Structure formats: structure tokens, C-alpha cells
Amino acid sequence: MKTYTITVNGKAYAVTVEEGAAADVIVTDYVPRTPMDASNINSHILFGMTGRSVVTTVCNGKVLMKDRELIGIDEEKVLYEVREEAKKLERSING
Numbered sequence: 631m632k633t634y635t636i637t638v639n640g641k642a643y644a645v646t647v648e649e650g651a652a653a654d655v656i657v658t659d660y661v662p663r664t665p666m667d668a669s670n671i672n673s674h675i676l677f678g679m680t681g682r683s684v685v686t687t688v689c690n691g692k693v694l695m696k697d698r699e700l701i702g703i704d705e706e707k708v709l710y711e712v713r714e715e716a717k718k719l720e721r722s723i724n725g
Contacts, residue, residue: 657686
């Protein structure tokens, strides 16, 4: 089990992560333009943050992206496959 300290608006919080426990977490590099606290954090998440601010992503306890680098994914291969499928879709729509 590891304990981390996170800081939100100058207030420190202890977060404990236990090995084997499922965890979905995103870490963002977000600088709020207006004050952010417990009463309006949902609005900041919905309207202030974007995907570009995400630094690290953990899904079901597995790190999928760290420091904006995808982990365990061949990004070039995925992009190639997406582009090929997009061509097929375009042909099916436009004939």
C-alpha cells in the first residue's frame, strides 16, 4: 500500500492506493481561471478541464498513459488502422 499527498488549492489530501485494488484515476495539469473548491469542482471538471490537460491515466489499476505517453499501445499501428477504416467508411458513404 502506498500513500500519496495531493494538493488542491493549497490544501493537502492523503490518498492511499492498495495493490490489487481497482482504481480509475486521471491526473491533470489544470490551472483554474476562477476559484475552485468542493462546491464547484464538478463544474471545473465538466467545463474547465479538457483532454489536453490529462497527464496520467489509470484504469482498473493499470497505467494506460504516464506523462502524456501511451503505455503498451503501438500508437503508429493504431493510427494506421484508424486511417484505413476511415477510408473504407468514406468510400461506403460517398460511393
